[in-house]
Amino acid sequence: MIDLKAYLSENSYPGRGILLGRSADNTKAVIAYFIMGRSENSRNRIFETTDDGIRTKAFDESKMVDPSLIIYHPVRVVEGTTIVTNGDQTDTVADAFRNGTGWVRALRTREFEPDGPNYTPRISGMVRPDGSYRLSILKSADGDPACCQRFFFEYDAPIAGQGHFISTYETDGDPLPSFQGTPKTVAVGSESLKDFGDGLWESLNADNKVSLFVRYIDLKSGETQSLIYNKHI
Secondary structure (H helix, E strand, O other), rough: EHHHHHHOOOOOOOOOOEEEEEEOOOEEEEEEEEEEEEOOOHHHHEEEEOOOEEEEOOOHHHHHOOOOOOOOOOOOEEEEEEEOOOHHHHHHHHHHHHHOOOHHHHHHHOOOOOOOOOOEEEEEEEEEEOEEEEEEEEEOOOOEEEEEEEEEEEEEOOOOEEEEEOOOEOOOOOOOOOOOOOOEEEEEEOOOHHHHHHHHHHOOOOEEEEEEEEEEEOOOOEEEEEEEEEEOO
16 A cells, blocks of 8 residues: 555646545545646636535636536535546436446446547546445547547455545646556545545645545445635635
C-alpha cells in the first residue's frame, strides 16, 4: 500500500481523482473525489451540495467559457448506492440503476472525453450500502482516439484500512498522459473526517487544486458525513 497523501504531494497534476475504501476500524466506507485545473476555465469552479450529492458550479459565471466538460454532478446517490465520477457519466450510471441496468452496461455506452490531444479518461466509482465498491476507467489507446479501452475493477470484500485510488492522468505533461495500470492500493486510517479531508486537501498542488469532496458512510446505520473544500471559498 502507498501513502496517498505522499503520492499526491509529489505529483503536480494527477487531474481528477477518486478514492474508495474502508476505514481501518472497519466501520465506514470512505470516499474522496477531487478536481484540479490548469486553465482559467477549469479553475473557475466550486463544489456545491445538492439533494442527492454534489455538483460543480462556476465560481464566477462571467468568466465561464465552455461548460460542456467541466459542469456536471460528480456525486449522486441512487437507492443507497453512491456514484462518483469525473463527468456527466454520473447521470448515465444513475439513470441505468433506476431502469434496472447494470454498471458495466451503462459505461459501455460512454468513452473518453472528446478533448484531444489529451482525450481525458472518464473515471467512475460506485459504493454499495454494504461498502463493496467498483472503479472504472475509459481511456484512449495511448492517445489514439480510434480505440476506447474500458477497464472495470471490483472490490466485493473491502479490507479494513485499505482503499483504491484512480486518477485521470499520471502526471503533468503536454499532452497529458492518461493514468496507467490498475488502481493504486492505498492505506486508509480511522481519523476524523475533517482530519482525513484536511490531509488530502493539503497534499494537492497549491496552484492546481480546485475542489475536494470527502464522505464517510457508516456501514451499520448508513448515515453519512461529508465535507467540501473549495479553493475559491
